[in-house]
Amino acid sequence: MITRLENPWKPEQIEGILNPLIKKWFFSRFKEFSLPQLYGVMEIHSRSNILVSAPTGATKTLTAFLSILNELIDSGEKGILENRVYCVYISPLKALSNDISVNLIEPLKEMEAIARKKLGVRVAVRTGDTTPYERQKMLTKVPHILITTPESLAIMLTSIKFRELLRNVEWCIVDEVHALAENKRGVHLSLSLERLGLLSPSMTRIGLSATISPLEEIAKFLVGYDNEGNEMNCRIVDVQFLKQMDLKVISPVPDLVDMEHKDMHESMYRLIDGLIQQHRTTLIFTNTRSATERVVHHLKEKFPKRYTENIGAHHGSLSKTLRHNIENRLRKGELKVIVSSTSLELGIDIGYIDLVICLGSPKSVARFLQRAGRSGHRLHDKVKARIIVLDRDDLVECAVLLKSAVEKKIDRIHIPTNALDVLAQHIHGMAIEQRWKARDMWKIIRRSYCYKNLKWEDFREVVEYLSGKYVSLEDRHIYAKIWYDEDSGEIGRRGKMSRVIYMTNVGTIPDESHVIVKVGEQVIGSFDEAFLERLRKGDVFVLGGEKYEFLYAKGMVAYANASVYRPPTIPSWFSEMLPLSFDLALEIGRFRRLLNEMLCSGKTKQEITEFIDKYVYADSNSIESICRYFSEQFHYSEIPSNSRIIVEHYTDEKKRKYAIFHALYGRRVNDCLSRALAFAIARTQHRDVEIGVNDNGFYISSDKVVDVMKAFRMLKSGEIRKVMEMAIDQTEVLKRRFRHCAARAFMILRSYMGKEKRVGRQQVSSMILMNAVKRISPDFCILKEARREVLEDLMDIANATKVLEGIEQKKILVKEVTTSLPSPFAFNLVLQGFTDLLKIEDKVEFIKRLHKQIQLKIGIGK
Numbered sequence: 028m029i030t031r032l033e034n035p036w037k038p039e040q041i042e043g044i045l046n047p048l049i050k051k052w053f054f055s056r057f058k059e060f061s062l063p064q065l066y067g068v069m070e071i072h073s074r075s076n077i078l079v080s081a082p083t084g085a086t087k088t089l090t091a092f093l094s095i096l097n098e099l100i101d102s103g104e105k106g107i108l109e110n111r112v113y114c115v116y117i118s119p120l121k122a123l124s125n126d127i128s129v130n131l132i133e134p135l136k137e138m139e140a141i142a143r144k145k146l147g148v149r150v151a152v153r154t155g156d157t158t159p160y161e162r163q164k165m166l167t168k169v170p171h172i173l174i175t176t177p178e179s180l181a182i183m184l185t186s187i188k189f190r191e192l193l194r195n196v197e198w199c200i201v202d203e204v205h206a207l208a209e210n211k212r213g214v215h216l217s218l219s220l221e222r223l224g225l226l227s228p229s230m231t232r233i234g235l236s237a238t239i240s241p242l243e244e245i246a247k248f249l250v251g252y253d254n255e256g257n258e259m260n261c262r263i264v265d266v267q268f269l270k271q272m273d274l275k276v277i278s279p280v281p282d283l284v285d286m287e288h289k290d291m292h293e294s295m296y297r298l299i300d301g302l303i304q305q306h307r308t309t310l311i312f313t314n315t316r317s318a319t320e321r322v323v324h325h326l327k328e329k330f331p332k333r334y335t336e337n338i339g340a341h342h343g344s345l346s347k348t349l350r351h352n353i354e355n356r357l358r359k360g361e362l363k364v365i366v367s368s369t370s371l372e373l374g375i376d377i378g379y380i381d382l383v384i385c386l387g388s389p390k391s392v393a394r395f396l397q398r399a400g401r402s403g404h405r406l407h408d409k410v411k412a413r414i415i416v417l418d419r420d421d422l423v424e425c426a427v428l429l430k431s432a433v434e435k436k437i438d439r440i441h442i443p444t445n446a447l448d449v450l451a452q453h454i455h456g457m458a459i460e461q462r463w464k465a466r467d468m469w470k471i472i473r474r475s476y477c478y479k480n481l482k483w484e485d486f487r488e489v490v491e492y493l494s495g496k497y498v499s500l501e502d503r504h505i506y507a508k509i510w511y512d513e514d515s516g517e518i519g520r521r522g523k524m525s526r527v528i529y530m531t532n533v534g535t536i537p538d539e540s541h542v543i544v545k546v547g548e549q550v551i552g553s554f555d556e557a558f559l560e561r562l563r564k565g566d567v568f569v570l571g572g573e574k575y576e577f578l579y580a581k582g583m584v585a586y587a588n589a590s591v592y593r594p595p596t597i598p599s600w601f602s603e604m605l606p607l608s609f610d611l612a613l614e615i616g617r618f619r620r621l622l623n624e625m626l627c628s629g630k631t632k633q634e635i636t637e638f639i640d641k642y643v644y645a646d647s648n649s650i651e652s653i654c655r656y657f658s659e660q661f662h663y664s665e666i667p668s669n670s671r672i673i674v675e676h677y678t679d680e681k682k683r684k685y686a687i688f689h690a691l692y693g694r695r696v697n698d699c700l701s702r703a704l705a706f707a708i709a710r711t712q713h714r715d716v717e718i719g720v721n722d723n724g725f726y727i728s729s730d731k732v733v734d735v736m737k738a739f740r741m742l743k744s745g746e747i748r749k750v751m752e753m754a755i756d757q758t759e760v761l762k763r764r765f766r767h768c769a770a771r772a773f774m775i776l777r778s779y780m781g782k783e784k785r786v787g788r789q790q791v792s793s794m795i796l797m798n799a800v801k802r803i804s805p806d807f808c809i810l811k812e813a814r815r816e817v818l819e820d821l822m823d824i825a826n827a828t829k830v831l832e833g834i835e836q837k838k839i840l841v842k843e844v845t846t847s848l849p850s851p852f853a854f855n856l857v858l859q860g861f862t863d864l865l866k867i868e869d870k871v872e873f874i875k876r877l878h879k880q881i882q883l884k885i886g887i888g889k
Contacts, residue, residue, distance in 0.1 A: 029246045031263045035065035044072055046104070049097050052138045063090040066264040071095070071198070071233060076261040078204070078234040078246045082410070083400030087235040088130060091200045096131075096148070099171055100138070103147045114172045114198040115223070117180060117216065119206050127174055127202070148172070153179050166192070177207065177216040178534040184222050185456045185529055196227040201249060205239035205393070205440065208248050210820075211535040211771070214446045217475040218453040221251055222460075225471065238267055238396040240437035248442055248476040256479065272433065273411040274399065276425045278648040282655075283419050284878045291417060296329050299384065302413060303364050304333070306382040308357070311366045312398050313386050314605055316342045322366045322386065337363040341371055371401060383412040388424045390722075391438050391608040392431045399432075416649070419656045420723060420855055424607070426643035426653065427615045433644065438608035443820050444477050447812040448771035449535060451489050454518070455773060456533070458493075458509040459526050462519040465490060465511065488808045490518060492772075497803050503796050505774050531778040537767035538777060540786035542580065544570055546589045551575070556786075558597075559585055560760040560821075565715060567595045580759055581794075583787035596717045607693040607722035609826045616669025616691050618642070622657045623666040632658070656851060659878075662885040664850035667691065667724075670838060674736065675853055676845045686735040687726045687853045692830055694722045695823035700830065701725035703747055706754035707738040721856050736843065744831035748824055752814055760821070765813040766793035772809045848880055 038060050042050060060068070063081045070077045071094040079087050095114050102108040116127060131150050139146055151170035153162065155178065165173075169192055175183070183189045199220065207213035224230060234249040236242075242263050250259040279294035280286050299322075303309045313319045323340045326333075339353045339362055356362050358378040365371070383402040389395040399412035414429070416422040431437075450472065457468055469486045472478050491497070495507025508528065510521045520526070541553040552570045562568065562577045562585070569575070574595060575587035621642075625635050632654060639650050660666050667673040667689035675687040690697055701718040704727060708716050716729045727735050742750065755761045766789055769775045774796060775789050784792075800807040818824040833839035844850075849857045854874055 028258055029243050029261050029263065031242075031265060032066050032070070035062065036069045038065065041065070041068050044069070044094075044097065046097050046100050048100060048138055048142050049093070051141055052134065053093070055141075056134075056137075061086040061090070062266045063087055063264060064093065066266065067091070068094050070262050070264075071231065072097070074229075074231045076232045076250045076259065077264060078236060078242065078249055078261060079264045079266075080236045080239060080242055080245075081264070081266045083237055083397065088127065088202070091233050091235055092131065095172070095198050096134070099148045100146055108147060108171065110169045111194075112169060112171065112173045112192050112196050114200065115180070115193070115196050116172060116174045116200045116202065117177060118174070118202045119176065119212065120203075131172065131174075150174065153183065155179065162189075165189075177212050177219060180219050180223070181215065181452075181456060181533050182530055184219060184226075185459050185526065190226070190460070193223060194226045196223065196230050198231050198233060199223065199227075200233045200235065202235045203237070204234040204245060204249060205236045208239075208245055208442050209440050211443060211446055211449055213248070214443050214449045214475075214477045215452070215535050217248060217251065217477045218449065218472065220249075221471055221474045222453070222457065224251075224474075232261070237400065238393050238437055240393070240439055244442065244476075245440070251474045251476055252479055253474065254470050256473070267435065271409045272399075273409055274413075274429050274432065274644050276414045276416060276422065276429060276643070276645040276649050278416055278422060278646065278652055281648045281651060283417065283422065283652050285875060288872075295415060295417060296325055298415065300326070300330055300333065302382060302384060306411075308360070308362065308378075308380045309364045309382045309384060310371065310380045310401055311364065311384045311386060312371075312389070313366065313368055314389075316368045318386065319366050319368050326364070334364070337361065339365050340367070341365055342368040381411060385412065385414045385425075387416065387418075388414070388421050388428065388607075390424075390605040390611070392428055392611055393437050393440070393608075394605070395428055396432055396437070418855070419652060419851075422645075422649055422652055423618070423656070424611075424615055424722075426639075426645045426649060427618050428611060429644040430642065431611060431614050436610070436614065438610035441820070441823075442477065443816075444479075445481055445485065445815070446477065447485060447489055447808045447815075448768040450478065450481070450486070451493055451772035451809070452529075452533065452535075454489060454493055455508050455525070455529055458518050459520045459529055462517055465516045465518050468518060485808065489772075492808055494518075494521075499803065500774075500799065503792070503799055505796075508773060528773060528776060528779070532770070532773055532776055535771055537770060538786045538789065540583055542583050542585050544575070544585045544587055546575065546587055551587075551589075554585075556583075556763060560763050561597055562759055563718075566597055566717070567591050567593050568597050569595050580762075582791040593717075596719055604694070606695050609693045609696060609823060612691050612693040612696075612722065613669045616667075619657075619666055619691070620668035620670060623661065623668060626657065626661040626666070659881060659885065660851045663881050664844050664846055664852075665842065667852065670833075670840065672834075672839060672841045674739075674841060674843045675850055676843065677847065677849055677853075683728055683730055684733070685726050685728045685849075685857065686733075687724060687849065687856060689724045689852055690830070691723050692826065693823065694720055695821070696827045696830060697721070697725045698822045699747070699751055699818070699824055699827035700742075701727070702754045703742055703750045703827075704735070704739055706750060707741050708733055708735065711738060711741065719856060719859060721859060723852065724856055726853075726856055739841075742831055744828045744835060747828050747831055748818065751818055751822075751824060755814065755817055760817055761813055762794060762797065763790070764816050764821070765797050765810060766790050768809050768813045768816060769793050769796060772812075774809060848877060848884075851878070851881060854878075 041060055063079050063086055067077055067079050067090040079090055081087050099113060135146060135148055149170045150172045151165055152174045154176050166188055207216055232250050236245060239245055242265055246261040246263050247258055250261045252258055279298045280291050311322060313322060319340050319342050323338055326338060341350060341353045357365055380402050383399050385398060389398055399410050402411050414425045416425055457463060469483060473481055490511050493509045494511035507521050508525055509518055511518050539556050542556055542559045543553050544551050559580060566577045567574055574591045575589055576591045578586045578588055636650055636654050639653050665673050673689040678684050697720045701720050705716050705718050708714055712733060714729060714731055714733050716727050716733060719726045770777055775792050777784055800810050834841060854877060
């Protein structure tokens with residue numbers, strides 16, 4: 028049963044259980060117990076499963092370890108500290124593991140200094156970077172606290188010698204559980220935790236999470252279920268928003284449209300510089316790696332006297348050494364400003380930061396709070412964050428995002444379920460450990476939150492694949508890895524290489540690589556694989572300033588046609604963009620509806636400005652821009668909202684017809700709706716159409732006459748999944764995701780007998796393999812999983828279905844309008860394909876020109 032803790036324990040109760048040495052050390056460092064400690068320490072002491080959710084810097088880690096260190100030191104003093112693992116600490120990042128090691132070893136040294144003797148509590152790190160010598164040493168001098176990652180835990184559970192050390196573990200801490208739960212690493216970990224639970228039945232599970240929702244689901248993810256399907260007990264400590272918050276959206280210029288790009292660019296960097304100079308250390312978040320490098324370059328170039336050695340960039344493409352160097356310099360206070368993409372969102376200790384700046388929208392309330400929480404990383408510091416916007420859609424989005432952040436409306440996390448590729452990996456791992464009755468193994472797996480609804484048929488199909496039932500797959504060098512006796516219902520390990528294959532291929536993070544682009548045999552450049560996933564046959568993209576039409580891909584080579592006269596359909600930065608969360612999209616839709624009602628009822632500009640000022644957290648420039656933006660859309664066309672989709676028909680000067688769907692539901696939902704609609708048009712009207720997608724809507728465009736609305740009315744909530752499965756069947760996205768799933772399920776071995784298989788070879792193998800499994804069954808388990816991953820994890824089929832249900836139940840109205848120019852709300856969507864062709868200055872000019880024409884039409888322009 029999941030319960031929330033309503034009342035904290037009294038400080039004297041905690042003091043009562045603390046060893047005198049721990050108590051003396053604690054109060055030499057801290058004045059008092061923090062709120063997470065008042066709630067959590069006694070619960071961990073009494074061996075309750077617990078999830079502690081608190082902002083960054085709220086002493087979550089010490090809350091988890093205080094009670095554990097207390098017991099280990101007690102046992103050491105009594106001479107009963109055994110040579111075994113007492114606590115396993117799991118973190119998603121190797122860097123975090125090193126961080127915790129430092130944060131544990133330092134206090135232990137300080138306590139030893141107070142006690143003037145060795146305490147004998149051993150701490151060790153076991154990750155992919157741990158040397159064979161260090162691993163061997165752990166077998167004799169066993170660490171009492173073992174710090175590791177999800178992948179290394181899976182290896183240890185299957186390793187003959189180390190597995191024995193994991194018997195009777197008393198505590199398991201999962202840090203940054205919010206960052207794990209939303210992807211397949213979390214699914215993988217949830218099964219590892221159940222396997223660890225078999226070795227250590229009385230283990231207490233402790234989850235540490237930043238701001239996330241819904242906490243009840245994260246708690247279930249942490250502790251799982253019993254064999255009867257009942258939730259295991261877990262207490263939730265929710266101490267969010269303890270800190271004071273100083274948040275604002277700021278716009279560097281009064282008018283985001285009628286402004287020269289050069290002036291806007293200068294104003295933005297002056298604004299950033301001004302903010303940096305007013306603070307001691309500033310952390311700037313961008314949404315892409317390239318933007319990170321760009322911001323550092325411009326600050327150095329524009330203010331050479333202020334930024335030389337005191338500025339740094341931090342992102343995933345940098346080497347580990349460079350990243351560690353930046354982190355260490357930050358801790359020492361040597362940096363005035365650091366610019367990062369997403370790599371500093373998790374709780375790596377980076378010392379004192381008093382201001383966070385986000386350039387552009389973080390796209391989700393939870394992500395914003397994690398970023399903002401890096402400022403005031405200490406317990407009583409104020410969280411201070413600014414979001415700088417240069418675009419009117421971003422402006423509205425961020426203004427509503429801040430309101431949601433302050434009102435504790437956190438977007439709901441999506442936790443993948445029934446992932447059959449991860450399941451295959453764990454069935455293989457479990458078969459290496461021992462012989463199993465298939466039904467017993469199935470029951471253990473169903474204890475995991477991610478597999479609580481796993482059907483026996485799906486489980487058996489994965490077992491049959493792993494045991495070599497499909498002989499035709501041997502032609503593709505896929506051999507049995509386990510044996511399965513249907514008569515006795517037993518499962519076991521097969522062959523000497525089984526353990527080696529498992530150990531060298533374990534994990535869920537796919538190998539990624541760049542895709543080479545060719546026209547004929549000539550190489551013209553490359554782009555990342557995530558970009559290729561977005562391409563449909565006939566899509567037009569830009570590379571090196573030239574337009575190309577996508578034809579097909581083979582392995583890691585994309586083939587294209589050079590003579591193209593159509594506008595681009597997909598911008599090159601598309602794959603790097605974070606998608607807007609569905610919950611935040613609905614909040615923005617509600618805000619749009621309120622403003623529409625005010626405009627409809629004839630409220631004055633002053634009344635609307637005052638309403639916006641009270642409603643959102645923004646500066647006067649931003650409020651003025653929002654007011655003008657909505658007024659122009661209202662007078663020119665109609666304002667869409669969460670309960671009203673506006674379909675805008677317009678024809679451009681080249682007679683190309685556009686149907687623009689103003690559907691503000693986030694890109695993951697719009698990806699589903701647009702692909703399903705394009706598929707319906709292709710099937711019923713035999714027309715191939717172009718689609719463009721962003722968070723605020725999508726468009727369908729064609730040179731020929733197409734009845735878009737007839738096709739849209741055919742989409743039904745009960746059939747959308749079937750339609751989407753057919754729509755993605757021949758797409759690049761399914762081919763790529765099938766490769767990832769096949770590698771996780773060990774159909775394609777990334778490493779075999781000491782040789783690594785290149786990504787290109789993996790992709791070619793997977794495409795041949797995909798055809799082979801389709802011949803076995805169109806619903807072959809790993810192909811079915813690739814479809815599920817695309818529709819549920821990459822796209823958002825569940826909420827796309829909800830939108831269609833809303834339309835069917837008349838809760839969401841669909842209204843058509845015809846315009847001679849794209850309406851203001853459509854500017855960014857229609858323009859996004861052109862952004863690679865136009866210089867940014869030209870894009871700004873283009874929008875200004877459209878804007879002027881619209882102002883003239885509604886009688887504002889001169």
